[in-house]
Amino acid sequence: MISLAEHETTTENANGRTAPGAAEEHFFRTHDDTELFYRKWPARSGTARGAIVLLHRGHEHGGRVAHLVGELGLDDFAFYAWDARGHGRSPGTRGFSPSFAASVRDLDSFVRHIIARDGFAMEDIAVVAQSVGAVLAASWVHDYAPPIRALVLASPAFSVKLYVPFARQGISLWQKLKGQFFVNSYVKAKFLTHDPERIASFENDPLITRPIASNILLDLYDTAERVVADARAIVVPTQLLISGSDWVVRHAPQHRFYENLAHPLKERHVLKGFFHDTLGERERAIPIAHMRRFLTERFAKAPAELDVTNADATGYTRDEADRLSSPHDMLSAKGLYWTSYRTSLRCAALISKGIRTGAKTGFDSGSTLDYVYRNQPRGIGPGGRLIDKQFLEAIGWRGIRQRKLHLEELIEMCLAKLAASGRTTNVLDIAAGHGRYILDAVAQSGIKLDSVRLQDYSPINVDAGNKLIAERGLQSIANFHQADAFDGDMLAATVPSPDLAIVSGLYELFSDNGMIRRSLDGLARAMQPGSLLIYTNQPWHPQLEMIARALTSHRGGEAWIMRRRTQAEMDQLVAAAGFKKIEQRIDRWGIFTVSVAERK
Structure with a gap:
């Protein structure tokens, strides 16, 4: 400037x-x-x-x-x-x-x-x-x-x-x-x-x-x-x-x-x-x-920002999530509407590859997100491909793809910042899904990385991620492990100490701020001052009710009910763990954010 x-x-x-x-x-x-x-x-x-x-x-x-x-x-x-x-x-x-x-x-x-x-x-x-x-x-x-x-x-x-x-x-x-x-x-x-x-x-x-x-x-x-x-x-x-x-x-x-x-x-x-x-x-x-x-x-007087770090227990987004988890009477107008909507999705899954993937693995799973990232309509016949195209063009999935672009942009920015300061470039992604976004960012970056450690809780994602690493010939610097992103002690013991830690699309799936605190605390203990954290958030979504009433989660096929975190809530949790926010991106619809914070 x-x-x-x-x-x-x-x-x-x-x-x-x-x-x-x-x-x-x-x-x-x-x-x-x-x-x-x-x-x-x-x-x-x-x-x-x-x-x-x-x-x-x-x-x-x-x-x-x-x-x-x-x-x-x-x-x-x-x-x-x-x-x-x-x-x-x-x-x-x-x-x-x-x-x-x-x-x-x-x-x-x-x-x-x-x-x-x-x-x-x-x-x-x-x-x-x-x-x-x-x-x-x-x-x-x-x-x-x-x-x-x-x-x-x-x-x-x-x-x-x-x-x-x-x-x-x-x-x-x-x-x-x-x-x-x-x-x-x-x-x-x-x-x-x-x-x-x-x-x-x-x-x-x-x-x-x-x-x-x-x-x-x-x-x-x-x-x-x-x-x-x-x-x-x-x-x-x-x-x-x-x-x-x-x-x-x-x-x-x-x-x-x-x-x-x-x-x-x-x-x-x-x-x-x-x-x-x-x-x-x-x-x-x-x-x-x-x-x-x-x-x-x-x-x-001293700054008077409102503390919202307990919004999972007493906040308005908790109330919103509670309403979404309350069932409708099956014979009410809304009950009948959502029953027919779910039936139509089951029918569409017979010929749409994307809907079938979501129904099988959960619409919030790494497999579904990887399918959305690739953005190639597939299905049985022209009708199946048309339905799949409409599925992939849902505003939430468009936001997800924009989030991927923002992630890649900020990963590249962070790597350049680390390299310019003479630091090592050890990267950790604690819930990488298939790892496509991080591996794409690594491939696009001109920065030579010291190591890339990818982790995920799902064995399916670990296997898929290892295949992507092999396809890109990154075995010399990258590895993929099964791990729990909410195990703070495990994260704190990460070796080598991450210079760049990434948490993408994870915290949004869990309402409990206690889990988020444990995860962030573990990362903070693992990282040295000046290290960088990239984290995502979902402060808004125009289709929350449709998602809650019609789509299933990766957790045993239960309803995918999301509690939004306002950006203030997410940023305050990150700050409480010992990080200072320095950058942010948000899509034009206000759905997904990607932020960068520095370890203090």
Whole structure:
């Protein structure tokens, strides 16, 4: 990450006046090597107590929130405001991003750049965001679980009012038929704010971006629905500011989001008569006073991240799993539906290779995952292959294949990091399945490895893995053993000490956090400071009920009932074992994550 402009300049705020103090102009390099523009206002007191990241509305840019630097009056904080990809002075097609998830990852890159460049800890960061920026911030805190000090969301655009009936469905259909296109916003400035200076500056600002790409608009809806429904996964203090007379977005999802927040340090303020530009309204001194008090209180005390490491016993995902394990009356509508669904799967297994593999070995087995990784529809006749193709295209399996790509990317990154630091490269995978993903990653890496130890509890997987090792000619460095990934003492005795340990697709299958603690503790005892751990998680899945009601597990053919772990829960368990998270990837649907942590 580099800064292309270190000079200072004054920055006009939304009212045409300069913000107090000079703003530095910088660029940072995001995850796909794109350089995004941002402004920085150093703490006017000289020494910054923390950093406040300002995120602008959709269609706008960082200069539109510059006025908050002076109006908040928090002189002992540094402020940062980016121009999001495709907006303001940042590059890219106006109003476009590869996906909403890519923009969320941009935000993760931005905050990590601030931390690395200016020496803050994640606990020193607060985010103030408005409209689409507020959805970005909420999604980042939900999906990446950064332990920031505070989150302030103003009029989050969880549900945009399109006014045209069935507009969302029409946009989706047109995108499928014709590909991506752009939708122009015709919202007039007078419906955003009562402040005449803000109205004039909006209408005359050459950096305002009217169009928004259809993929981003649709992703915005999908992501917002997921985050609102699962807001209990957000474990940082949060303040919500709602404009009472908002013409642009709906109120109901904002209230539902607030109701679902689990942290006891949460606030909701409904601002009567305010239009959508909450922080640029004529009477904005009211919400700004709320923000100033909230941020001051949060930084006056120790970080207050909510501890969710006992969520397996008392958390909402435990309640969800309990509901999924409760049977329906066989003669009820739902009971009859799922009985017929299971019958159809048994019939499909007669001609679909993938469904037959899942029914025989468990849909969560290493054999099924290996079949999904290969992604080659097979079956009896054209009908069997068509059914198998539909099976392989299920959103969960698409997420699994994206997880494999993320695993390979991060394995290569970790090996390069170890090699660059002059360390040995002894790799341990404690539940490798058939080992295809790790062996593929080893084959693709240009790093010479010292050893690769693969383990799995299933003899079937061990035999299949040894065959893959032989096929790739890796017998000189790789070996496969049958072992229990939850035997902490066995893991602690691993020789040689692993420089890179991998846990993929395992912890998600077991609800009990005690098992996870034993496994992580064993790895921590085996690994030296500076060693790296790659771990996966499943914080969300849109087909949990179908999986629980229709699919079977590798454990004796019982129902495959999953208890989700929020990313915060998984990260806190890893941190408690003595690791510090340094990287994360997540698929565009928010289903599977792959993270890297360093042994402290």
